[in-house]
Amino acid sequence: MANDEYIVEMRHITKRFPGIVANNDISLGIKKGEIFALLGENGAGKSTLMSMLFGMYEPDEGEIYIRGKREHISSPNHATRLNIGMVHQHFKLVSNYTIAENIILGIEPRRLAGIFPVVDIKGTNEKVAALSRQYGLEVNPAAKIEDVNVSTQQRVEILKMLYREAEILIFDEPTAVLTPQEIDFLLQIIRGLRDQGKTIILITHKLEEIKQVADRCAILNRGKLIDVLDVAATSTQTMANLMVGREVDFTVDKSPARPGGEILKVEHLTVKNADGFPVVKDVSFTIHAGEIFAIAGVSGNGQTEIADAVAGMIPAAEGSITLDGTDITRSSVRARTDLGLSYIPEDRQSVGLVLDFSLADNLALKTYYKPPFSEKGILNHAAFDSYGEKLIQEYDVRSGQGIHTVTRSMSGGNQQKAIIAREIERDSKLMIFVQPTRGLDIGAIENIHRQILAERDKGRAVLLISLELDEIMGLADTIGVIFSGEILKIAPADTMTTNEVGQYMMGVKQA
Amino acid sequence: MNTINTLIIDGLSFALPLFIMAIGGIYSERSGVTNLAIEGLQGFGAFVGALAATLLSGFFAASSQVPMFLAMLFAMLGGMVYSMLHAVLCVKFKADQVISGVVINILAMALTTFLTSQLNASVFGAPSNKFVLGTSVRFSVPGLSSIPVVGAFFSNIYPFELVIIAAALIAWYFLYKTPFGMHLRACGDNPHAVDAAGVEVGRVRFAAVMVSGALSGLGGICFAYSISAQFSPSIYMGYGYLAIAALIFGNWQIGPTLWACLIFGFARSAGFALTQALGLAAAFSDLFMTLPYIITLLLLIFFSKSNRAPRALGEIYDKGKR
Numbered sequence: 001m002a003n004d005e006y007i008v009e010m011r012h013i014t015k016r017f018p019g020i021v022a023n024n025d026i027s028l029g030i031k032k033g034e035i036f037a038l039l040g041e042n043g044a045g046k047s048t049l050m051s052m053l054f055g056m057y058e059p060d061e062g063e064i065y066i067r068g069k070r071e072h073i074s075s076p077n078h079a080t081r082l083n084i085g086m087v088h089q090h091f092k093l094v095s096n097y098t099i100a101e102n103i104i105l106g107i108e109p110r111r112l113a114g115i116f117p118v119v120d121i122k123g124t125n126e127k128v129a130a131l132s133r134q135y136g137l138e139v140n141p142a143a144k145i146e147d148v149n150v151s152t153q154q155r156v157e158i159l160k161m162l163y164r165e166a167e168i169l170i171f172d173e174p175t176a177v178l179t180p181q182e183i184d185f186l187l188q189i190i191r192g193l194r195d196q197g198k199t200i201i202l203i204t205h206k207l208e209e210i211k212q213v214a215d216r217c218a219i220l221n222r223g224k225l226i227d228v229l230d231v232a233a234t235s236t237q238t239m240a241n242l243m244v245g246r247e248v249d250f251t252v253d254k255s256p257a258r259p260g261g262e263i264l265k266v267e268h269l270t271v272k273n274a275d276g277f278p279v280v281k282d283v284s285f286t287i288h289a290g291e292i293f294a295i296a297g298v299s300g301n302g303q304t305e306i307a308d309a310v311a312g313m314i315p316a317a318e319g320s321i322t323l324d325g326t327d328i329t330r331s332s333v334r335a336r337t338d339l340g341l342s343y344i345p346e347d348r349q350s351v352g353l354v355l356d357f358s359l360a361d362n363l364a365l366k367t368y369y370k371p372p373f374s375e376k377g378i379l380n381h382a383a384f385d386s387y388g389e390k391l392i393q394e395y396d397v398r399s400g401q402g403i404h405t406v407t408r409s410m411s412g413g414n415q416q417k418a419i420i421a422r423e424i425e426r427d428s429k430l431m432i433f434v435q436p437t438r439g440l441d442i443g444a445i446e447n448i449h450r451q452i453l454a455e456r457d458k459g460r461a462v463l464l465i466s467l468e469l470d471e472i473m474g475l476a477d478t479i480g481v482i483f484s485g486e487i488l489k490i491a492p493a494d495t496m497t498t499n500e501v502g503q504y505m506m507g508v509k510q511a
Numbered sequence: 512m513n514t515i516n517t518l519i520i521d522g523l524s525f526a527l528p529l530f531i532m533a534i535g536g537i538y539s540e541r542s543g544v545t546n547l548a549i550e551g552l553q554g555f556g557a558f559v560g561a562l563a564a565t566l567l568s569g570f571f572a573a574s575s576q577v578p579m580f581l582a583m584l585f586a587m588l589g590g591m592v593y594s595m596l597h598a599v600l601c602v603k604f605k606a607d608q609v610i611s612g613v614v615i616n617i618l619a620m621a622l623t624t625f626l627t628s629q630l631n632a633s634v635f636g637a638p639s640n641k642f643v644l645g646t647s648v649r650f651s652v653p654g655l656s657s658i659p660v661v662g663a664f665f666s667n668i669y670p671f672e673l674v675i676i677a678a679a680l681i682a683w684y685f686l687y688k689t690p691f692g693m694h695l696r697a698c699g700d701n702p703h704a705v706d707a708a709g710v711e712v713g714r715v716r717f718a719a720v721m722v723s724g725a726l727s728g729l730g731g732i733c734f735a736y737s738i739s740a741q742f743s744p745s746i747y748m749g750y751g752y753l754a755i756a757a758l759i760f761g762n763w764q765i766g767p768t769l770w771a772c773l774i775f776g777f778a779r780s781a782g783f784a785l786t787q788a789l790g791l792a793a794a795f796s797d798l799f800m801t802l803p804y805i806i807t808l809l810l811l812i813f814f815s816k817s818n819r820a821p822r823a824l825g826e827i828y829d830k831g832k833r
Contacts, residue, residue: 077709092707094697095822105697106708108690118688 004068007032007199008053008168013062015048022048023059024223030168035190035200037210037231039243040220041441043411046203047089049220050170053201054086055079066168085161086170091153093145099156100124100141103163131162136192150299151182158189169193170201175209176439179298180469180502187213205243205441207236221245244443254453257477260289262324263429263461264310269319271305278317280305281485287430287461287478292452294464294476294493296501302485303465304346307434310463311343312336313351324429337366342423344416346434346465352419353407360388360403363422395421413444420451431455434465449475469505473498483507514788518780519663526776527675528733532754533761533768534682535726541686541763542719543699545825547612548597549727550751551619552590556728557735558623559589561642561742562630568645576670579647582732583674590728591721593619598720602713605827616751624744641743647671647736671733678729682722683765695719699821702828712828727751749804756807762818771810775803 006029015023022045030036038046052059055073064071066082073079079086093102104124111120128141137155145153154174161169171190175183190213194200202214210217210231217234219226219242226242241247264287271280280302287293295303308314310321312333320329328336345351353362364373364384372383388403397417399405407415416436423431433452437445452475456462466472472479476493481504488504489496532549539546563585564578571577597615600606624640631639652665686692694715697705702712734750735742753775761768782799789795 075709076707080709088707090703092701092704094700094704096700097693097697101693102704105693105704106710108693110690113688116684116688119690119693 006030006065007067008201009065009068010049010053011063011065013049013052013059013064015045015052015057015059017048021223023052026062026220026225028218028225028228030199030201031216032199033194033197034215035194035202035213037202037204037214037217038220039204039207039210039217039239041205041243041443042413042439043222044220044243045223046220047172050086050172050201050203053079053168054084054170080164080166083165083167084170085164085166085168087154087157087161087172087174089172089176091157093153093156095146096144098142098144099139099148099152099159100128102145102156103128103141103160107164128159128163131159135159135162135189135196137189150177151179151186154178154186155189158193166198168199168201170203172203173205174202175204175206179467179505181298181506183209207239207243207442210239211236219243240442244441254475255457257291257456259291259477260459262286263289264324264463265320265322266306266310267320267322269306269309269321270317271302271309271314272317273305279485280309282319283482283485283487284319285480285487285490287463289429289461290456290459291477292456292462292464292475293478293480294466294472295480295482295487296466296469296472296505297482298505299467301482303482304434305485306482307343307346307432307463307465310430311341311345311432313345337426340427340429342426342428342431344419344423344431344433344436346438348412348415348419353415355408356406358403359392359397359399359405359407359410359418360384362407362418363388363391363403366422366426391418391421391425395424397421413440416440416444416448420448424451424455428460430461430463432463432465435467436464437466437468437471445471469498469501473501481505514784515660516663516666518777518784519660520667521780521783522773522776523664524669524672524737524776525779526772527672528730528737529750529754529757529775530730530769530772531675531678531733532727532730532751533758533772534679534765535723535730536755536758537761537763537765537768538682538686538695538719538726539723540758540824541699541821542695542716543702543821543823543826543828544598544601544716544720545608545612546597546720546723547609547752547755548594548615549723549754550747550749551612551616552594552597552724552727553731553734553751553754554616554623554746555593555619555731556586556590556724557731557742557746558619558627559593560584560586560728560732561644561735564644565635565642573645576648578645579670579736580674582644582736583671583729586728586732587725588728590731591725594720594724594727595717597724598717601720601827602716605829608825608827616747620744620747627742627744641741643741644736646740669733669737671736675729675733678726679765679769682726686765691715691718696821698828699823702823702826706828716828727754730754753803753807756810759818759820760810760814762814763821774806774810778802778806 008030011027013023013026026049040046051057055075055078064073071082100121109120109123110117125141132139137159139152139155174186178186190200204210214231216228217231218228221243267284269280269283270278273279283306297303309316312331316329320327323339323341326339349355361384364387367373373380385403392403395417398414399410436448452462464475479493479496479501480487480490481501483505484507532553536546536549560582564582567581568578597611600611601608627642628640631637647669649667649669651667655665656662694705694710698712698715705712731746735746739745757771757775758768760771779802782802783796786796786799
């Protein structure tokens, strides 16, 4: 007895994983032709719920109805036959294939070349071009995936669904990898798809996006459905509170900066990539004690390379880097660390942590060679343990087995907390934060923003690199905007509007 | 003039078996399964082929070439069946592909040496560690073969060279032009994409390894017929590894791999020609046999940078992992 109003209806869905109830008795219905958002923090159970709709898991309890008919969706193939498509958070594309080849993978059309049947690439190219025009997703079918940017790759994933005639489109955190302009474009595409009669399910933890496109929104918290809301009639604040389960404070309390002496001085820095091509070109800037200097820019314009060069991860081809009066341009990473440089890297899993080490070992990763951790060349594990205990208390790092937890098994938010605890605790003069809140949920972001400001107020110099413009506008004292390896503009944060920064980021406006 | 002809003729007859083994390797590696087992696969295939030829030769006239073609067929079957060991270990049980490959090589050498001696003693009643094969006839293409220099490519051809060229064309067609080939190459780049497209990754990889076994077996039996006219433990000369080097220099693509094989082939025959021209003792030919390997080392320096292995090569596919 399904409700005719709904194209997808999930009733009393429960899914358990060892030690956790990922979805607890969730019932919801999605109407044909609407944009339905699933909102929740990391680990709230959004992706699990939709994975069941897409046939990647089967529910332990409960029923799924598609177009009023009960279905046991046993595999993604089965879901595809029911005209359900999904864009995963991690794209599933073959990098050395063309866009068209990726789209037809698994359902290749054939033609005869003489007497031999071959895959019909030419016909596919035409069909894909037509499809991409129909939905406003401009792509070149003959371009290789490895040569196109992330947002194009995402469009390919969307085209893959459309080529398979999907009617119900699931997007898992689609904006996590995009720049602000690309996000706008994507949301426009999503609206367009709805207007052409598709049903959209949007999994996200970003409130602004929901506010912009969604018709209705289901809020999940710790595996339970909290509420289904009409987006137009609900404030962002209410949604945030329901999602986190407590009052969320959006405004960052920021006292005016009291800058001190120069801590970091970067002069005429040029950095080259592996091919010898300059990715950072003649960049100069200064950061004072008690100042947050933020570099804004679209991903891949050289900002991470600046951070890596200052931290000593990659060599500077030209120019000089001075930390508190000492030239560190050619110093080793260890020497820079000892001089007072803390680094919270972009890739926390491969650069920030040794994932198969315990939490205690990771927390001592930059001090293990000094007493009390190491005496006369022999490690003192008792010191690791007591230091680890102290840090996880102070910084509220949560994990399954305390300091003995293998960091690989921890959530992204807690991994980041551990790195930040380790780096802050070292009392450095300069703290480098590269995308410190990437992939984290609102609660964790709020917390990290407070810590960054607290570090500034302690009189440390902070270099912040972020792709989130809101984060930069909220935290920075001084903003440098990078475009194509060059810093186009450096100005105090309160003299620039978000719009202006955005224009420099696109290289539209020249200083 | 004559030297150049010999150089081309011998070079080709060495390069082509190498080439077909390398194509097998390309199949396996483009699907994402590292295949160091080519050496063992070609030896085992050659063993099965040689055994079949020895057993069946009695049914044919002494000069008949049929046993040789049967030997090729059985060598392919033997290599294919033996390669399933690698496929089961790597695909089904997700074992380390490098270790599996090395073990398969060692096992092949030990097993075929043992079995050859045992079978010779018990079945044929003549203790020996080799199966003696008839020599293959050779033929020249009338007309074309009398063109200076170029004619050498059409003279004194082993029939197996034609079989290899045909097999290579078929292999090329399947790898680049059919859905199966598309799935196979995609498996070596991003198996998750293949899985998401509803194609079974394990099945594709299993098939790819079997193709590699069959083609290695074919290469092995061709070496047995051309170089030594017998099957013996000397079949394990390291040509399987040379085939791997060739496919790496060929950037895991069939066309460029042919060039790499030709370079190895001509380097080897040039080495022989040089010993003869200089009038050196036969012992020196062993020294010149090292030429292909020295070239391998040199090429490694130049090619390592620009070459790109399949992205998912050697990676065990685990559905759950993202």
